[in-house]
Amino acid sequence: MRRSCIKVLKKGGEPIRRILLEMDLLDNSARIASKEEFLYLPLTRDPVEAELKVITGEFELTEQEFEEQKGQLKLEDLLDEVPHFEIIGDIALIEDDVPEPEKTAEAIMKVKKNVKTVLAAISPVEGEFRTRRFRTVAGENKTSTVHREYGSRYLIDLERAYFTPRLATERSRILGQIREGQTVVDMFAGVGPYSIMIARKSQDIRVIAIDKNPDAVEFLRHNVELNSVANVEAIEGDANVEAERFAGVADHVIMNLPHNANEFLDAAVKLCARNAVIHYYDITPEDDLFESSLKLIEKAADRAGRSVEVVDTRVVRSYAPHQFNVCIEVRVL
Template sequence: MKKDCIKVSKQKGEPVRRLLLELELLDNSAKINSDPGYLYLPLTRIPDDTELELLNENESIELSEADFEEHEGIPRIEDLLENVPHFEIVGDIVLIESDVPEPEKVADAIMTIKPNVKTVLAAISPVEGEFRTRRFKTIAGENRTWTTHKEYGCRYHVDLEKAYFTPRLATERARIVKQINEGETVVDMFAGVGPYSIPIAKNSPAKKVIAIDKNPFAVEFLRKNIELNSVEDIEAIEGDANIEAEKFAAVADHVIMNLPHNAHQFLDAAIKLCAPQATIHYYDITPDDDLFEGAVELIGKAAENAGRSIEIIQERVVRSYAPHQYNVCIEVKVL
């Protein structure tokens, strides 16, 4: 059968294979193919631009198409379920939605094809409350909501009922890491368990990361994850970002505002944090008939109130969030 694939030299194949696994891009239902000089790694889908940048970072790869043999005896989830629902994997836990038909059957299928999964949870609430958490019920496996998740060489202890975490922003977080220059200071206003702060401290030349969160459980995990990843130059702060901004006025070269739905309430504080020429990475949930304009207007107004102005660097859709709604990122330079 013909499939899209990554072509990479045999000498460089193993790190690319491992990264494809981490990105859930390697199609394990097909056997890896080779010729005298190259490996052909079958894909579940075409990588997006950020994923391609990551794959090309240390090894030279090529998108291609090749013939593959199927692995005999290894089922695909499509073989076990008539309709495959969306699910997320966090560590050894799989998350499904509460309205999935026959959730026990879905859980059994997932655990059959993914033997490393120990728990299947269904969300029984939306993201809610001051700390943006969800409630879950156990569908199969071990009755727990805590796990350790690995992402781009970093590890995160997290309890999904105590601190919000999604693996769906992995490539977005990696994209931000690449923008940090030597000697810069980064303020992560809503740091959670550290999925932006820790890779910035570990994989960029930043001078310092100031990681703020109001959720005491998130900050507890953040501090554990700082130690787990052996990173330095992170200051973990439990507090309200609007208040903490007073202590760090004009120190930030980058301000990360990953609090969709509510980030606009912290724009005055974000502007206050900005050193001259600083970049704000602003995340929002917006409707398809006003993806960027309304949010840019809010950012510009906050800058104007502080006697400053903005210059748009980039406007991009990160992912689909709900019908006719999108998770967007707007990056502006504060002048």
Template sequence: MKKSCIKVLKREGEPLRRALLEMDLLDNSARIISEGEHLYLPLTEEPQESQLMNLAGEFELTEHEFEEQKGQLRFEDLLDDIPHFELVGDIALIEDDVSEPEKVADAIMKVKKNVKTVLAAMSPVEGEFRTRRFKVVAGEDRTSTTHKEYGCKYYIDLERAYFTPRLATERSRILAQISADQTVADMFAGVGPYSIMIAKKSQDIRVIAIDKNPDAVEFLRRNVELNSTSNVEAIEGDANLEAQKFAGLADHVIMNLPHNANEFLDAAVKLCAPNATIHYYDITPEDDLFDSSLKLIEEAAKKAGRTSELVDSRVVRSYAPHQLNVCIEVRVI
């Protein structure tokens, strides 16, 4: 059978395969092809441009003939439409508007043998602590799990703290920019997916991880122990206030709070050491992806008597119709 696929050098194949798995784009019903120096990774669907931008390394989007994985149960064998879902540890997340959720959940558990629970989201991300409400559709009655990502482990209760696996590749991209002797301020650290990955790179990196949600900080501290990252300082508090204690110390400031990060820009600039980089995340309309957000960052720097320069701006992923999750990286002089 002929399928869309990604052609990549064998030496770069494993990270790309993991990234495709995280985005639920790798088609496990087809056997990966090895030819010469290249691998051909079969896709479940044509990737969106934002998804392709999340894939590191050199690769080519193409087509190839694939053999079916014999004995591999497929969603097509059980359902008319392939369901969209996220995997967090051994939990699968579906939306509450899925038709026949019990049937979909049953199919997920049969095809994805590692899934022990299927949850349906009963609300959007909401409230001060950015949490969601879920109901158990199938499997074990729980909302907690341990998620593995790029060699790190994260304990998480999905109803008590926000977490998404869809930013795994983005977190890895930020990691590549950080040197062993630097200080990183993660202003909205959650359970620690940025902080812990960065801290594991080198014990000489200092990570200041802040979050206002006491449950998130509880899990963050647990994850610090789970990953042996004693160079993470887990702080429960408002980032606007905590920034006063670490003024001028950070070489990198991570602002992963889409929708509300603009409310913390003055604090982010205060955290910045000379020539520090702010990694600012936002949800923006497709007709104004970067300009308005960049202007807010420039104004905050100017207010503090500093200057700023754009390092990079990029689309991270689609968020909603005509809205995109973007990252703007600015150096504060």
């Protein structure tokens, strides 16, 4: 069968494979092909321009003949249409409006042997603490699990604290920018996926992890112990307030609060030492991916008598039709 695909050097294939998986672009019905020093990663469809910007490294969009994956039960064998779903630990998440959710849940548990529970979201991400409500569709009646990512473990209750595995590659990318001896402030730390990964890199990195949700901070503190990292300061509080006592200490400020991060830009600038980098996340429309958000950052710096230079702008993932989760990185001078 002929498929659109990504052609990439073998040594750079795994990071791109992970990105394609997170964007639901990797076609698991076809076997990944290799020829000489190249891998060919089959795609479910042609990526749009914004999605191509997410794929890091050198690659080529092309077409290739692929062998069908045989001998492995696939969701396509059991369902007429495969819906989007996420797996966190041993829990699979589906939307409540999928057709025949019970049939979908049964199929997921047959194919994904590690899944013990299938939950359907019955609310959007809502409220000050960005949580969701779920109903159990199949399996054990629970909302808590232990999720593993890049060697770290996170205890999570999905109804008490927000978490998505779809940012795993993005978290790893940020990790690559952090150096020994630096201080990182994670303004909206949640259960700790950014903070703990960064802290595990070196004991000489100081991580200040802040969150307003007391449940999230409870899990954060548990996960600090679970991963044996002593260099994370877990703080329950409002990042706008906590910025006062940590003013000027940060070499990196992580602002992973899409939709609302703009309300904390003054605090983020206050946290910054000279030449610190702010990693600002937002949800933006495809016709204004970066410009409006960048203006907000520049205005916040100007109010503090400082300036910024753009380090990078990138699309992290598709969020909704014509909307994207983006990251803007600026150096605060």
